[in-house]
Amino acid sequence: MIQRRWFFPLLSAMGVATAKPRNPYTELGIRPVLNFQGPVTTVGASRMWPEIQSIMAEAAKDFAVLAEVKDAVGERLAKLCGTESALVTSGTAGAIALGTYACLTGADTAKVRRLPDLTGMKTEVLIQKPHRNGYDHAVRSAGVRIVEVDSRDAFVNALTPNVAMIYYLGGTRGDWAWETPVPLPECVALAKKAGIPVLVDAANLLPSWDNIPRVAATGVDMLAFSGGKHVRGPQSTGVLAGRKDLLDAAWLNSSPHSDSQGRGMKVNKEEMIGLLAALEKYSKLDFAALDREYERQANYVMAELPKAKLKVEKAPFERGRRVHRVIATWDESSRALSTAEVAKRLLDGEPRIATLPGPGGKGIELTFLMNEPGEERIVARRLREIFA
Numbered sequence: 001m002i003q004r005r006w007f008f009p010l011l012s013a014m015g016v017a018t019a020k021p022r023n024p025y026t027e028l029g030i031r032p033v034l035n036f037q038g039p040v041t042t043v044g045a046s047r048m049w050p051e052i053q054s055i056m057a058e059a060a061k062d063f064a065v066l067a068e069v070k071d072a073v074g075e076r077l078a079k080l081c082g083t084e085s086a087l088v089t090s091g092t093a094g095a096i097a098l099g100t101y102a103c104l105t106g107a108d109t110a111k112v113r114r115l116p117d118l119t120g121m122k123t124e125v126l127i128q129k130p131h132r133n134g135y136d137h138a139v140r141s142a143g144v145r146i147v148e149v150d151s152r153d154a155f156v157n158a159l160t161p162n163v164a165m166i167y168y169l170g171g172t173r174g175d176w177a178w179e180t181p182v183p184l185p186e187c188v189a190l191a192k193k194a195g196i197p198v199l200v201d202a203a204n205l206l207p208s209w210d211n212i213p214r215v216a217a218t219g220v221d222m223l224a225f226s227g228g229k230h231v232r233g234p235q236s237t238g239v240l241a242g243r244k245d246l247l248d249a250a251w252l253n254s255s256p257h258s259d260s261q262g263r264g265m266k267v268n269k270e271e272m273i274g275l276l277a278a279l280e281k282y283s284k285l286d287f288a289a290l291d292r293e294y295e296r297q298a299n300y301v302m303a304e305l306p307k308a309k310l311k312v313e314k315a316p317f318e319r320g321r322r323v324h325r326v327i328a329t330w331d332e333s334s335r336a337l338s339t340a341e342v343a344k345r346l347l348d349g350e351p352r353i354a355t356l357p358g359p360g361g362k363g364i365e366l367t368f369l370m371n372e373p374g375e376e377r378i379v380a381r382r383l384r385e386i387f388a
Contacts, residue, residue: 033352034375038323038367039229043354046228046235047370049278056234056274064269066256073272074247077239080283081223082213085247087240088227088272089254090265092203095224095240096138096167098262099199100125102222102249103165104142112252115261116143122164126196128155128181131169135201139167142261155182159194166191170215170223171204171320188219197221197246205320206230208287212241222246227271230369233278234271291322294368297376298324301366304380308387315365328383329363335387339363345386346379353379 025032039045070087077086089095104121105111111121125139129150140146144164149155168187182190184200191198200223205211207230215223220242227237240250254262298314305312305328315325332338339357342364346353356365366379 031350031352033347033354034378035370036353036355036366036368036375036379038325038356038369039226041235044235045226045370046230046232048228048234048274049232049281051281052233052274052278055277056270059270059273066269069269069272070251073276076276077279078241080213080279081239081241082216083223083241083243085242085244087247087250087254088267088275089224089238089240089250090236090267091228091238092201092224092226093135093138093238094254094262094265094267095238096135096199096201097141097265098250098254099222099224099240099242099246100139100142100144100165100167101253101261102246103197103199104144105253106249107245107252109252112257112261113259115253116141118143122162124160124163126155126158126163126166128168130180131167133169135203136167139165150181152181155187156190159190159196163194163196166196166198168198168200168220169204170200170202170211171318184215184218184220191221192219197243199224199242203229204318207290207321209283209285210287211320216241227275227278231275231278231282233275233282237267237271237275239275239279291324293373294324294371297368297371297373298326298366300376301326301368301380305383308384310383310387315359324368326366326368327358327363328366329358330387332362337387342383342386346382349382351378353382355379 033043035043037043073088074086078084089098101115104118105115123145124147125144126147126149127136129148132148136146147158147163149158166187168184188198198220200215200220202212202215202223202225205215206225212223212225222240222242224238224240227233227239228235240247253260255266257263302312310328310330312326312328315327317323330337339362343355343357346355356367357363358365368376
């Protein structure tokens with residue numbers, strides 16, 4: 001077999017021109033970044049598996065009936081998730097929005113066309129106060145009123161016939177108080193008694209994959225998560241999985257149905273195929289081995305930064321998943337370096353490094369979740385140089 005490591009240098013020595021891989025970012029005058037923010041959308045959130053790109057390129061060569069692709073992909077996704085049905089969506093937010101629409105309209109196409117005018121429909125979605133977040137704007141896009149409750153009694157009293165759905169946030173950072181008045185098993189039991197569907201936002205539950213079928217097994221009606229980020233599928237995709245009747249209604253509220261609130265949340269056939277391939281790969285990963293690698297990277301930085309007289313500590317793990325985060329702080333007055341200045345130097349330097357501010361805006365937080373081995377050495381070196 002011809003070996004690439006000597007074949008291309010040999011061609012060059014023979015005077016045969018060899019094309020260098022194009023970097024579309026540098027051609028646009030953009031310098032890519034090393035990502036220590038974690039899988040956040042603002043820096044691209046994910047590195048797609050190389051083989052997924054090839055699969056999507058093959059899928060792009062042919063036409064296919066979108067509904068047939070949706071059905072075939074959804075059937076296999078549902079088996080992975082442990083649900084009746086599944087639908088590829090435009091990210092987690094798209095999944096949450098379509099799930100909300102489905103609870104409002106059901107299979108009534110007149111109601112589908114009417115949204116966000118809620119005439120003749122239920123008008124409220126129930127959310128526990130600790131679960132409120134910016135992404136529940138996807139719920140509000142349906143035109144509903146959010147009923148926010150902060151106790152079990154208030155939750156029970158709010159289960160009125162006007163509530164179309166309960167939104168439940170599946171995870172959050174462990175270093176902040178997390179007081180859930182009604183935990184998920186009890187929430188599901190009370191909701192079923194009242195005949196109200198529960199949608200779980202499970203975006204914060206990956207890794208590892210077993211969290212998804214575990215949540216599905218609680219009897220929730222729908223769950224939503226990203227197809228990009230740690231899954232490393234197409235970044236613009238997500239999954240809505242759950243009851244078949246609700247998933248069928250979600251499809252009616254989405255593209256390609258022209259007169260629907262979700263028409264703009266288009267997912268193409270290549271993305272559906274790519275997400276399925278990525279999720280089938282992701283569900284088989286050795287998450288314990290991945291965690292050991294992320295922990296190794298974090299521990300290396302923990303050992304190196306004190307050499308620059310930085311104080312380091314590990315952030316607590318999130319609920320339901322282990323994400324290794326290192327927080328580096330310093331006396332800003334004596335070092336004459338603010339958090340903003342350090343972050344700017346990291347982002348302006350070579351290579352560019354994207355970080356987050358630490359808790360309360362103090363210090364630098366480094367997330368180890370999507371990093372290649374060796375990147376931890378680069379960020380440690382850059383910080384030592386800045387503080388030298």
